[in-house]
Amino acid sequence: MSEFLLTPEQLADEEGGPLYTRLQALIRSAISNGKLPANGALPPERDMATSLGVSRVTVRKAIQGLVAEGVLRQRHGSGTFVSRSGGRVEQPLSRLSSFTEDMKSRGLMPTASWLERSFGMPTSAEAMILGLAPTERVARFHRLRMADNEPMALERAVVPGRILPDPSIVQNSLYDALDSLGMRPVRAVQRLNAENVGSADAALLGMASGSAVLAIERISYLPDGRVVEFTRSLYRGDAYDFVAELNLAEVSPR
Incomplete structure (x- = not known):
């Protein structure tokens, strides 16, 4: 087990509550005092359980609770990590921009892991939204x-x-690729709602299954009114806030 992690004596000295809540308190403390740095990896559950003299069920329950809080994140096939420091990301709803542009504007390094990049037939719902003929592809x-x-x-x-027509031209930013083709959208309609993430998507996002996410559907338009993009995204509810600025409507004098 890594040297910065905990000992059975520390766990025994921690007061109050069941073992898993005491373990959570120790992990939070290790994060706050810098012994567990942002993006740092925790040892495997088996190693933590052995080192602390507790069951894997106790360790798993502690970790799952901290993942649900956003303190830790889990990456499928890679392990458990301390979440990024610096608070939640705020995104204004009044500006049409790409994820890449949003992150760079905040001094963060945007990257992407491709899960699919393909060319094929749309679903009936996609064809309707995009205004496609029956034989058109996407x-x-x-x-x-x-x-x-x-x-x-x-x-x-x-x-x-x-x-x-060529999905491979999209590397980092879809909007950069569309801009290079003279097809960057100028307006969009977004619909937001809260959902509980399923197990497959939760594993990719490093969240516990059933955690809250923001589901966003966006339909983007070209200057001539054609639909250029339909996107459905799931944003981590523990890391992302969408902010709207509202102005009081002018009231005509009577």
């Missing part, structure tokens, strides 16, 4: 979006094939 993009190597969102985007 470019499809499914990726995990990250900031400073921390999972932030899952994004599933669909673009008409007549607008973007």
Whole structure:
């Protein structure tokens, strides 16, 4: 077990509550005093249980609770990590911009892990939203979006094939690729709602299954009114806030 982690004596000295809550308190303390740095990896559950003299069930319950709080994150196949420091990301709803632009504007390094980048037939719902003829195809993009190597969102985007015939030209930013083709959207309609993430998506986002996420559907338009993009994204509810500025409507004098 790594030297910065905990001992059975520390766990025994921690007062109050069941073992898993005491372990959670010790992990929080180790994060706050810097012994567990942001993005640092925790040892495997088996090693932690052996070192502390507790059951794996206790360790798992402690970790799952901290993942649900956003203190820790889990990456499928990689392990458990301390969440990025610096607070939640705020995104204004009044500006149409890409994830890449949003993260760079905050001094964060945006990256993406491709889960799918393909060309094929749309679903009936996608064809209706994009205004496609029955035989038209679409470019499809499914990726995990990250900031400073921390999972932030899952994004599933669909673009008409007549607008973007070669999916491989999209590297980091879909909007940069559309801009290079003279097809960058100028307005969009977004619909937001809260959901509980399923197990497969939760594993990719480093969250516990059933955790809260922000589900966002966006339909983007070209200057001539054509739909250029339909995107459905799942944003981590513990890491992302969407902010809208509201102005009081002018009241005409009577």
